[in-house]
Amino acid sequence: MNKISIIILREYLTRVKKKTFLIMSIVGPLLFAALMIAPAWLAQMEDKEEKLIAVIDSSKLFYNTIPETKYLKFEYLQNTPISKIKQNFSKTNYYAVLYISHIVTYKPNAVQLFSDKQPSLAIKMHISNALEKEIERLKLKTYNIENLDNILQSIKTNISIQSIKLAEDGTEKKSSVEIAMIVGYLSGFLIYLFIFLFGAQVMRGVIEEKTNRIIEVVISSVKPFQLMMGKIVGIAMVGLTQFLLWIILTAGIVTVVKTAFFPELSMKTEQITPETVLSSGGSTLQPSQPVNDAEIDQVKEIFSSVKSINFGVLFASFIFFFLGGFLLYGSLFAAVGAAVDSETDTQQFMLPITIPLILAIIVMMNAIQNPEGPIAFWFSIIPFTSPIVMMVRIPFGVPYWEVSLSVILLVITFIFTTWLASKIYRTGILMYGKKTSYKEIWKWLRYNN
Amino acid sequence: MELFSVHNVNKTFINYQALTNISLSVNKGSIFGLLGPNGAGKTTLIRIINQITAPDSGEIIFNGEKLKANDIYKIGYLPEERGLYKKMKVGEQAIYLARLKGLSKNDALKKLKYWFEKFEIQPWWDKKVEELSKGMQQKIQFIVTILHEPQLLIFDEPFSGFDPINTKLLKQEILNLRDKGATVIFSTHNMSSVEELCDDITLINKSKTILQGNINEIRNKYKANTYELEYTNPDNQNLNILENFEVLEKSQKNGYELIKIKLKNGQTPNTVLNKLLPHVDIKSFNEVIPNMNEIFIKVVEETND
Structure with a gap:
């Protein structure tokens, strides 16, 4: 068996067998699943609480016009002064008090919502939409148009923009910016996290070998370069294992929780067939209907654009950019580990490694907003940031030549950094008890051994 | 018969000369003492022999040929700065280090079993290294060094950290290995063990050889x-x-x-x-x-x- 594979195997097995790896493998997916499930759960929690809102309408225009939903009720109070209710608010069972002043038709800020809690944006939107519509209706009424109600009914429209991406050969592909953003952000951030997490493990591994003084025993059997590469590759495989475990476990947990606790969620998606969409298309005005046409379309669109993302390509590029980025940074982390005697001394050398990584995260925020922009383009080509930034852009669709250029540059750079790092590494690992400076490292680089 | 020789080896580090024109010759089946004060260049020379670093000039002859990469399988090296992976189990670790020296897993197991029985340390097999005392760790290290039955053994301060009983045991093992045909390079500051074990010596000071030859001849010369x-x-x-x-x-x-x-x-x-x-x-x-x-x-x- 090749010696480098013996080293890889040891580095891999000792880490995978550790308790912390097992804990991370379980806690990670739990956190991810919680992140995915919690918003849905919280939304449901909120909805289930019935809220009663008192309406004091001094314009006397809106009696019984605000549509009620399952959990949102309105009580219209006559002849109750707002000041009195404000004083005794805590003693009432109202969630909030809506005050509509008589100048509402020509002053937009004449409506106030009093509450001892922070009313949700959804409630505010619900009320303002209803009031706007009613005022519009009333204003239209003053023009004395015949059959106004019917006309209004017939002109009611709802627009939601579908973005369709044109491929180079002119074929269309539905795309959703939101989904691409989420997927891009997640994969870019994961690469960042993994480079840091497992890069630090490489560094710690090297420091461990130095402080244990096993290094000289090992490099009398193998070349320092073999030991360094074995360590980096072994740990990269630990990272990949962890990543795969996370994906499998997260998917598992999400499916189990979804079917066990939110059966209606999966029901809802099943109901959205073209027939139901069509049949509900021309239905009567039913404001309290939980899912209206536009929403159905949106959900449908999201599902189809999730499908439109090629997960095979995404997965393959994640693996490649993770490995490429990790090999690039892993060798630098190994060099830092070799240059110091203990982890506390690493800080001054960590800075040049940390800065491009943090820069990549900052650029990532920009690239998500504008994946085709010059900043996103350049930083996804420059090798030190490309693993993160390119990964953000890939769900949006990136021309092949850009990906190829980025890949080629990344490979060239990691070969270069590995060569550079191995020079620092093989000198550094045999230096004990001496505080290393950049000047010293510069000497090591020019030094031939 | 000569097993191994060094010819005019020079090595310069960034600011200083570590070895200057070092030459020496080691006979097969002998114990050779490499002596010198701290910082004289002994460790550098040993690292060159182990191909951890390369000399600037000069050559090393092993078995009549220039030293080549594969010769590291024929050399066993116990460095002065030595240690083991603390979190790894003794047996696992011994097998790992033996495999890096080119032994197959089965051979390593067989040989380890022999040595663990000989040193009566079988109960340590499944213990983590950090649970062992320093002396115990040194024993494991010694076994790992000699396990692949190298032609040339290099011991740098082999007795440090051992009590007199274990020192005696180790000395006996080194002599046994020599009797079976191994050649030993032995670097130490303990002169009484040099007298006890070594056939020939080289004394290095400030990168240069200052004394060389058969130990008895040298002692007689200084009468x-x-x-x-x-x-x-x-x-x-x-x-x-x-x-x-x-x-x-x-x-x-x-x-x-x-x-x-x-x-x-x-x-x-x-x-x-x-x-x-x-x-x-x-x-x-x-x-x-x-x-x-x-x-x-x-x-x-x-x-x-």
Whole structure:
């Protein structure tokens, strides 16, 4: 068996067998699943609480016009002064008090919502939409148009923009910016996290070998370069294992929780067939209907654009950019580990490694907003940031030549950094008890051994 | 027969010369002492032999050929700075290190079993290294060094951290290995073990060889024609006769007089004894052969001046 594979195997097995790896493998997916499930759960929690809102309408225009939903009720109070209710608010069972002043038709800020809690944006939107519509209706009424109600009914429209991406050969592909953003952000951030997490493990591994003084025993059997590469590759495989475990476990947990606790969620998606969409298309005005046409379309669109993302390509590029980025940074982390005697001394050398990584995260925020922009383009080509930034852009669709250029540059750079790092590494690992400076490292680089 | 030799090896680090024109030759089946004060360049030379670093110039001949990459399988090296992975189990780790030296897993297991039984340390197999004492770890390290039955063994301070009993055990094992045909390079500051074990030595100081050769020849060479004499003087006579000799030291020990005398030209041990015999009862009469410790200090101090 090749010696480098013996080293890889040891580095891999000792880490995978550790308790912390097992804990991370379980806690990670739990956190991810919680992140995915919690918003849905919280939304449901909120909805289930019935809220009663008192309406004091001094314009006397809106009696019984605000549509009620399952959990949102309105009580219209006559002849109750707002000041009195404000004083005794805590003693009432109202969630909030809506005050509509008589100048509402020509002053937009004449409506106030009093509450001892922070009313949700959804409630505010619900009320303002209803009031706007009613005022519009009333204003239209003053023009004395015949059959106004019917006309209004017939002109009611709802627009939601579908973005369709044109491929180079002119074929269309539905795309959703939101989904691409989420997927891009997640994969870019994961690469960042993994480079840091497992890069630090490489560094710690090297420091461990130095402080244990096993290094000289090992490099009398193998070349320092073999030991360094074995360590980096072994740990990269630990990272990949962890990543795969996370994906499998997260998917598992999400499916189990979804079917066990939110059966209606999966029901809802099943109901959205073209027939139901069509049949509900021309239905009567039913404001309290939980899912209206536009929403159905949106959900449908999201599902189809999730499908439109090629997960095979995404997965393959994640693996490649993770490995490429990790090999690039892993060798630098190994060099830092070799240059110091203990982890506390690493800080001054960590800075040049940390800065491009943090820069990549900052650029990532920009690239998500504008994946085709010059900043996103350049930083996804420059090798030190490309693993993160390119990964953000890939769900949006990136021309092949850009990906190829980025890949080629990344490979060239990691070969270069590995060569550079191995020079620092093989000198550094045999230096004990001496505080290393950049000047010293510069000497090591020019030094031939 | 020569197993191994170094020819005119030079090595410069950034700011200083670590080795200057070092040459040495080690016979097959012998124990060779590589001596020198701290920082003399011993470790650098050992690292060059182990191909951890390369010399700037000069060459190393192993088995009649230039040293090549694969020769590391024929060398076992116990460095002065040594350690093991603390969190790894003893057995696992021993197999790992043995495989890096080119043994197959099965061979490693078989040989480890033999040595663990010989040193009576089988119960440690599944223990983590951090649970063992320093001496125990050293034993494991020793086994790992010799496991692949190398032709050349390099021990750098092998006895540090061992109690006298384990030191004795280890010395015995080193001699056994030599008797089975292994050649040993032995670097230490402990001169009594050098005298005990080594056949030849090289003494390096400040990157240069300052003394080299067979240990007995060297010791004889540094003899100063000095003798040690123990006697009693029952009549308490004034020993004027001693005025003919150069007396270096005079003392009393356990009721005996003890003197050290240096013979002048033309004097032999017999002349001394002839003069003294009528007057004193002699208990012992020995030629003083300098020990390696004295030679070491003398030679190193001379070259430092």
